[in-house]
Amino acid sequence: MKVLVAVKRVIDYNVKVRVKADNTDVDLANVKMAMNPFCEIAVEEAVRLKEKGVATEIVVVSIGPKVAQEQIRTSLALGADRGILVETEEKLESLAVAKILKAIVEKEQPQLVILGKQSIDNDNNQTGQMLGALTGMPQGTFASEVVVEGDKVNVTREIDSGLRTVGLTLPAIVTSDLRLNEPRYASLPNIMKAKRKPLEVVSTGDLGVEIKSTQTLVKVTPPAERSAGIKVASVDELVEKLKNEAKVL
Amino acid sequence: MSTLVIAEHDNASINAATLNTVAAAKAIGGDIDLLVAGLDCGAAAEAAAKIDGVNKVLVADDAAYQYQLAEVMGDLVAELGKGYSHILAPATTTGKDFLPRAAALLDVNMLSEIISVVSADTFTRPIYAGNAIATVQSSDAIKVVTVRATGFDAVAAEGGSAAVESVSTVADKGVSAFVGEELAKSDRPELTAASIVISGGRGMQNGENFEMLYKLADKLGAAVGASRAAVDAGFVPNDMQVGQTGKIVAPDLYVAVGISGAIQHLAGMKDSKVIVAINKDEEAPIFQVADYGLVADLFEAIPELDSKL
Ligand SMILES: Cc1cc2nc3c(=O)[nH]c(=O)nc-3n(C[C@H](O)[C@H](O)[C@H](O)COP(=O)(O)OP(=O)(O)OC[C@H]3O[C@@H](n4cnc5c(N)ncnc54)[C@H](O)[C@@H]3O)c2cc1C
Ligand SMILES: Nc1ncnc2c1ncn2[C@@H]1O[C@H](COP(=O)(O)O)[C@@H](O)[C@H]1O
Numbered sequence: 001m002k003v004l005v006a007v008k009r010v011i012d013y014n015v016k017v018r019v020k021a022d023n024t025d026v027d028l029a030n031v032k033m034a035m036n037p038f039c040e041i042a043v044e045e046a047v048r049l050k051e052k053g054v055a056t057e058i059v060v061v062s063i064g065p066k067v068a069q070e071q072i073r074t075s076l077a078l079g080a081d082r083g084i085l086v087e088t089e090e091k092l093e094s095l096a097v098a099k100i101l102k103a104i105v106e107k108e109q110p111q112l113v114i115l116g117k118q119s120i121d122n123d124n125n126q127t128g129q130m131l132g133a134l135t136g137m138p139q140g141t142f143a144s145e146v147v148v149e150g151d152k153v154n155v156t157r158e159i160d161s162g163l164r165t166v167g168l169t170l171p172a173i174v175t176s177d178l179r180l181n182e183p184r185y186a187s188l189p190n191i192m193k194a195k196r197k198p199l200e201v202v203s204t205g206d207l208g209v210e211i212k213s214t215q216t217l218v219k220v221t222p223p224a225e226r227s228a229g230i231k232v233a234s235v236d237e238l239v240e241k242l243k244n245e246a247k248v249l
Numbered sequence: 250m251s252t253l254v255i256a257e258h259d260n261a262s263i264n265a266a267t268l269n270t271v272a273a274a275k276a277i278g279g280d281i282d283l284l285v286a287g288l289d290c291g292a293a294a295e296a297a298a299k300i301d302g303v304n305k306v307l308v309a310d311d312a313a314y315q316y317q318l319a320e321v322m323g324d325l326v327a328e329l330g331k332g333y334s335h336i337l338a339p340a341t342t343t344g345k346d347f348l349p350r351a352a353a354l355l356d357v358n359m360l361s362e363i364i365s366v367v368s369a370d371t372f373t374r375p376i377y378a379g380n381a382i383a384t385v386q387s388s389d390a391i392k393v394v395t396v397r398a399t400g401f402d403a404v405a406a407e408g409g410s411a412a413v414e415s416v417s418t419v420a421d422k423g424v425s426a427f428v429g430e431e432l433a434k435s436d437r438p439e440l441t442a443a444s445i446v447i448s449g450g451r452g453m454q455n456g457e458n459f460e461m462l463y464k465l466a467d468k469l470g471a472a473v474g475a476s477r478a479a480v481d482a483g484f485v486p487n488d489m490q491v492g493q494t495g496k497i498v499a500p501d502l503y504v505a506v507g508i509s510g511a512i513q514h515l516a517g518m519k520d521s522k523v524i525v526a527i528n529k530d531e532e533a534p535i536f537q538v539a540d541y542g543l544v545a546d547l548f549e550a551i552p553e554l555d556s557k558l
Contacts, residue, residue: 016512017377026381038494094349095358118494123376124361129319129349133327138320138425141346144487154428158487159342160441160496165428166318172424178477178494179487214358218371218384226519229540231531235553238525238543246523246540248445248502249469249558 001148001170003046003055004110006101007039007075009068010121023219035071038116040078041176044183045146046114047079054148055112057081061104063097065089069199076194077186083199086207094122096211098130103207105135110171112153117142117175128175138168144179250279250369252335253307255326257343258285258293260315263300265442266339266396268403271300273396274337275404276366280304282333283411286325288315298413301405306413313421317343323350324419330355330391334369340395340497348395357389362497364400378493379516398441399499399520433488437463440489443472445502448491448518449484450476452507452528452547456484461551462506468558474498474518476508492517507547510535527551 011017012032020027035043049055060075062068063086072083086100105113115128132139140146140155144163147154148170156165158177186194204211232238242249252274257264267283274281281302285294286309294308307329313321330336330351338344340362352359363372364382371386372394440446447462447469459473466473474491475484491498493516503521508514510526510533518524519538526539529546536542543550 011377013513017380019381026377093358095353095356098353120493121377123374123378123493124359125345126349126352126359126361129323129346130353130359132319133323133350133353136422136424139346139350141319142342157342160488162430162432162486162488164316164430167426167428169424177487179481214387214389215360216386216388218386220376220381220383223375223379223382223519226524226538226540229524229536229538229542231536231542231544235543235545235550235557238541239554239557241541242502242523242525246502248523 001055001111002057002059002108003049004105004108004113005042005046005058005060005075005080006113006115006127007043007060007062007071008036008116008119009033009062009064009071010036010119013037013120019220019222023221025217025220035074036116036119038118038176040183041178041180042114042116043075043078043080044181045176048181049148050079059084059108059110061086061101063088063092063100072199073194074186076197077191078184082197085199085201086204087201088204090211092211093213093215094124094126094130097127098134099209100204100207101127101131102134103209112170112172112174114174114176117177128173132173137171137173139173139175140166140168141175142177143174144177146174146180250334252277252279252281252337253330253333254281254283255338255344256283256285256293256297257339257341258287258290260287260290261292263293263296263406264339265403266341266398268300268406269398269401270337270339270396271302271404272401273363273366274335275302276401277335277369279334282307284309284326284329286314286317286322288312294413298411299407299409301408303409303411306411308413308415309418310415311418313418316427317347318425318427319347319350320425321419321421322347323354326351327354328419329416333391335392335394337394337396340397344395348393352393355391355393357391357393358387359393360385360387361395362397363394364397378512379519380512397497399497433486437466438470438472440472440474440491440496441498444500445469445471446474446498446500447471447504447506448474448476448508449479449506450508451478451482453479453484459485461555465551465555468555476514505535506551508535509533510538
């Protein structure tokens with residue numbers, strides 16, 4: 001079974017982003033970039049499926065600037081077999097990303113497509129579901145467990161009220177949640193080996209996908225700051241403040 | 250202009266987040282129709298008809314919608330949504346699951362988790378774990394949007410008298426099926442609806458120690474939440490996670506116990522009215538957003554707090 005994994009290059013999750021002084025966007029100049037954490041979990045899941053003998057080939061795709069090759073190489077070092085970079089300098093909206101991924105799906109014909117549930121930059125949580133609609137594939141979003149059996153996959157999903165398991169007919173889409181697995185670190189030999197794995201670069205034009213933007217970023221502002229609070233010296237003082245000052249008890 | 254709001258419900262009653270979503274629809278303006286899709290969901294539809302400001306309730310009552318699976322819901326919403334200028338759903342795990350499918354079927358983009366309506370085509374939403382607020386204008390013919398409940402004051406659940414109309418259903422393609430569920434059982438208020446939330450982090454050390462928080466919560470009528478670290482470590486189930494990728498809460502009082510205050514956690518609670526932090530490390534970032542900080546060992550502070558309330 002072939003597995004396709006979509007990985008995105010985003011700001012490192014440890015970095016607290018700042019809004020530009022002119023409020024046009026956030027400032028990403030000289031900011032550390034990395035693979036979206038949910039995408040790392042997606043790659044790890046694919047690698048585990050291969051180790052179990054369920055997956056036979058793992059193809060990783062990223063859509064973004066030339067430097068997004070770094071995130072593809074990281075995926076190859078973690079155990080993916082082959083990479084595709086759809087190179088574009090444009091900042092794409094989720095529908096455009098889903099359309100590009102659909103073109104890749106048509107070419108590669110994977111049985112399973114694994115994405116992250118959410119990009120930690122735009123916090124959209126849309127692409128996997130949109131790809132599902134465009135390809136007609138069923139989806140198991142926010143996955144904490146994936147079990148492939150024959151031509152079906154059972155996906156346990158983290159939902160607001162607990163856990164729910166759905167059974168999907170392959171080919172299907174899975175989006176990863178935090179508890180799906182704990183991604184491994186790439187070893188040095190595997191990082192070296194990854195440099196020789198195939199990485200194909202294509203353009204959106206090559207794929208025949210027309211990109212259209214429908215959302216305009218009017219402005220970006222910092223969130224409301226909380227005014228600085230105080231330290232209380234004891235539990236007694238805390239209770240007194242909550243009762244008499246904040247009046248929440 | 251007209252808006253279709255997809256109601257979240259359990260076939261018998263309407264989930265509170267639906268009321269905040271109707272509030273967002275009101276802020277947009279125009280007629281508001283509500284869709285209740287489920288099985289034997291007559292009671293939910295009746296409740297929906299009473300919601301303030303609702304013009305019409307569409308009911309899709311069919312076995313295909315029993316579990317509101319994304320595939321059938323996406324098809325249904327895309328079909329029914331065609332005639333509307335806006336389609337809104339609560340930003341719950343259900344809404345987030347099916348609405349992007351509907352948007353893609355309609356060949357439009359989507360806006361996730363809006364927190365305010367600027368105008369009929371312009372909305373604000375948090376990005377980068379809430380470290381920035383984006384104002385986004387959409388040129389799509391149909392605006393498809395999920396609504397963050399904490400951004401809008403709920404409309405009244407009673408007082409309306411909308412017409413109820415059943416709609417013909419879309420065929421189930423049979424590619425997905427419900428297998429099973431493990432639902433959290435608790436007599437405490439729901440995290441996202443509680444006026445007081447007490448959350449524990451890695452500092453709690455294990456699941457048994459959460460009993461201290463449950464005891465305190467029951468005294469205060471509070472809900473109990475957790476950080477990702479506490480969920481990952483298996484102290485508590487996933488439905489208790491507060492944060493960027495968990496639940497978003499904004500209660501009157503939020504008490505963070507043994508939680509360091511990572512940006513991903515703050516993203517889920519920093520709009521609370523009053524924040525209390527109890528942490529033994531005085532440098533913990535949580536103190537930067539806390540109105541009242543207590544530098545203490547939680548294993549002493551929590552029992553003491555419990556005894557003094
Ligand atoms: C993609 C992504 C998404 C994420 N989403 C979320 C999310 O939605 N929600 C979330 O919470 N996190 C999320 N995280 C994780 C986040 O980055 C932090 O790792 C997590 O919030 C830390 O949890 P914590 O504060 O409980 O643990 P720690 O950071 O380990 O902090 C424990 C705290 O307890 C204190 N402590 C220990 N013992 C005691 C004691 N006896 N008395 C008093 N205090 C004590 C310590 O001083 C410390 O400050 C996400 C991370 C990533 C990468
Ligand atoms: N530019 C991209 N390149 C590759 N995958 C992407 C891209 N954007 C989004 N994705 C995938 O879609 C998931 C969800 O993203 P989003 O819908 O933006 O929150 C990510 O975790 C990725 O797996």
